[in-house]
Amino acid sequence: MGFLSTLTGSFSTPADDNPTVAMMEAAYAAAGLDARYVNVDVSSADLSDAILGAKAMGWVGFNCSMPHKVAVIDHLDGLGESAELIGAVNCVVARDGDLIGENTDGRGFVEALRELRHPAGTHIVVLGAGGAGRAIAVESALAGAARITVVNRNTARGESLAALVSERTGADADFVPWTSTYAVPDSADVVVNATSVGLGDGDAQVDVDLETLRPELLVADVIPNPPRTAYLRAAAQREAQTLDGLGMLVAQGAVAIELWHGVSPDREVMRARLSEVLGLDSAI
Structure with missing residues (x-):
């Protein structure tokens, strides 16, 4: 099983309440992927240990949010082209034993x-x-x-x-x-x-x-x-x-799944689940 995680600096919420977690889990289920997307609360002081742990446990990758997008760079083995130019990382991918920072925002x-x-x-x-x-x-x-x-x-x-x-x-x-x-x-x-x-x-x-x-x-x-x-x-x-920004958020999640698994997820499923959690009409 491949585990994916967010490294956040604020708080954790159950999958049913966290829009991104719910969206990603729906994508995995629809694609038949044996993987989970979990939200993990990591403080700045524990960032290095968390990344070492992710590597030791064989995670295929993880997302990181503020305030870790810049600090995480010092703990990685390399950067993708856009992440290097932007100077920030929000998606880390395990490649041949190395952790490579990418940026899927743009x-x-x-x-x-x-x-x-x-x-x-x-x-x-x-x-x-x-x-x-x-x-x-x-x-x-x-x-x-x-x-x-x-x-x-x-x-x-x-x-x-x-x-x-x-x-x-x-x-x-x-x-x-x-x-x-x-x-x-x-x-x-x-x-x-x-x-x-x-x-x-x-x-x-x-x-x-x-x-x-x-x-x-x-x-x-x-x-x-x-x-x-x-x-x-x-x-x-x-x-x-x-x-709209909903489409961008779905695309960002889909790009991350492609980087981690080499699979193109069903974006309509992702948007529908995201809309549901946010209390929106999925047809918007």
């Missing part, structure tokens, strides 16, 4: 994006330069996006991300200070909210000029709950194509 976005529009040659605007924005910008560039525009309130962080993308990937990148309501440029193909605005608040609106959310755009949001944020509803009213 890959989840790209996987979900590909179902609607291929990123190759596109101009993607990323709103926010925090952990999610950083992962999305880097992974989109690696997936072939031609241009990444980083929009952020913190100038140093935004400029740093734009420079990283320009210097380390094949995409051009620029930074736009988010000092007022942002107008999405006509050149943009995709605009993604990578901030926390809208999390748990269906009325919170991202500070963008809604009139610039035109029909030709794909408008995405990383917020999984509620999945139909005010930002996405406004985009849909203007006939823009939309991508």
Whole structure:
């Protein structure tokens, strides 16, 4: 049996109440995988021992959440390309006796994006330069996006991300200070909210000029709950194509399962179970 685990720094909850655990367990059951996904509470002081234990017990891999995404790097044998560029790890994979750090945050976005529009040659605007924005910008560039525009309130962080993308990937990148309501440029193909605005608040609106959310755009949001944020509803009213955070979360979990088991799980099963636990309509 292969065991998988989350290494969290906060608290543990039963599988029936933890959305990610429930989603992953449903995926395993549907795929007939002899594996379990369990949530383990690990403090920062015990992180090294926990990773040694996972390796000693032969786990095929594990996820790690904040505050361990950066600290875990010092305890691994190597990093995947995007994890090295992003500077953070949320998925660890056992390969030939080594533990290799990957980052599926941005890959989840790209996987979900590909179902609607291929990123190759596109101009993607990323709103926010925090952990999610950083992962999305880097992974989109690696997936072939031609241009990444980083929009952020913190100038140093935004400029740093734009420079990283320009210097380390094949995409051009620029930074736009988010000092007022942002107008999405006509050149943009995709605009993604990578901030926390809208999390748990269906009325919170991202500070963008809604009139610039035109029909030709794909408008995405990383917020999984509620999945139909005010930002996405406004985009849909203007006939823009939309991508919600629920799809990204499902894609992120599916990518992890593929890395650990080499199996492509049923994403519809995963989304339905995730929606059920979150108390949402699975058809959303």
